[in-house]
Amino acid sequence: MKITDLKKKTGDFTLEIADLTIHEGAIHGFVGGNGCGKTTLAKLIMGILPPDAGRIDLLNLTPLEMTMTSQRPYLLHNTVYENIIYPLKIRKWKTDEKRIDEMLELCSLLDKKHQYARSLSSGERQKVSLIRALIFNPKLIIIDETFSNMDMESVQLFEKMILDQQMNDPVTFIMISHQLAHIYKMCDHVHFFSKGKLLESGTADDIFLRSENEIIRSFMDSQMIEKRGNV
């Protein structure tokens, strides 16, 4: 995927991306402070927002092969099971009951399969949305802060699921997260945003350890101090 001269203005905020390449089959991380434009860019990629100018070239991707999960995912007014099979239903695909049960079991949600989805806790809702995103094997998955309310065990479980997936049949992932350790561990490419602009792109080591950009350095330092403070 290639993004060129992209511009989007919402209120006082303007997102401007001159050039960004998303490599097929790689895990990309979008990092930056609050309100720097990460989610806006994700919505532009998904076609949820129309750009004011510029181009997002999806190359061989179609909207049917892309999905996005968010921090507060939308769950249908229905059971957990009906939520998970929704993308299969609209594609008129057969449901693989065994795979659904396996994924629910892994996430400790099998006993809640026929429970009303909106009665789940926020972490469980995020798990359901991730299973729903993975179940139809899309080629691009955008995960926008979806791990934020999950317990560490579940985060590690999904990390393993994603890494296993990448070993067998690589999918393009875009991960938006404030959990830097998670981004560092998972991502092949990291893109740092600030005030609506892409400051730097590179490997996780390039951005986290070797960047000489003052804004990036100061952001990383502040996150480390916050982390030590929490400990």
Added chain:
Amino acid sequence: MDQISAGIESFFANIGALDAIRVTFVMAITSTFISALLGIALGLFLERHDFTGKKVIIRINRTLMGVPPVVIGLVVYLLLMRRGPLGSLSLLFTVQGMILAQTLIITPIISGMVYAHAARSAPSIRQFARTMGADRRQTNLLMIKEMKHEIYFAIVTGFGRSISEVGAVMLVGGNIKGSTRTMTTAISLLKSQGIFTEGVTLGLSLLFMAFVLQWMADYFRKEETADENY
């Protein structure tokens, strides 16, 4: 036993209660059906599209939600009277004329309620549908499905308003026994004649219907109250 049923029969025959109940339901069901089609479409259209004058239309709609029905009745009467612009249709003092008045009263209520809910929830439903790869038809279907409880509640509210309305149907229908007399206009007439027992009986019947409607609305909405986070 025969005496009791004969007594009930004579009670209903005297005041034309069965006809009043029939007219009430024909009028309420037909006008609610037409209003539901128009109101749901208008509510969803207002949420989906931005255009010049949209805010004015929403304000007018909100105003009409609270307008006294007798005012609508008067307007429809003036439209349908022999010398009025629609006088040639001969709809004054007919059930069709009453349905027209009721439709004008209920449509803004349904469209206003549907719009208010759609404005809150439709953007996230649409966004979700997009992330799932749903096409336009699937997205529209999903919107209706996801808002079905609120749409049902709006329809029930409209129906409740329709069966309980008296001012407009009195003006436009004329309260003609066996033809345009409804339960509410019959109660009004019975009260003016000092026949309170029959009036209270009809009133209790209306109250019972309102209770059933409310119970059904609550029954369909109970899933929403289960939306707890534990």
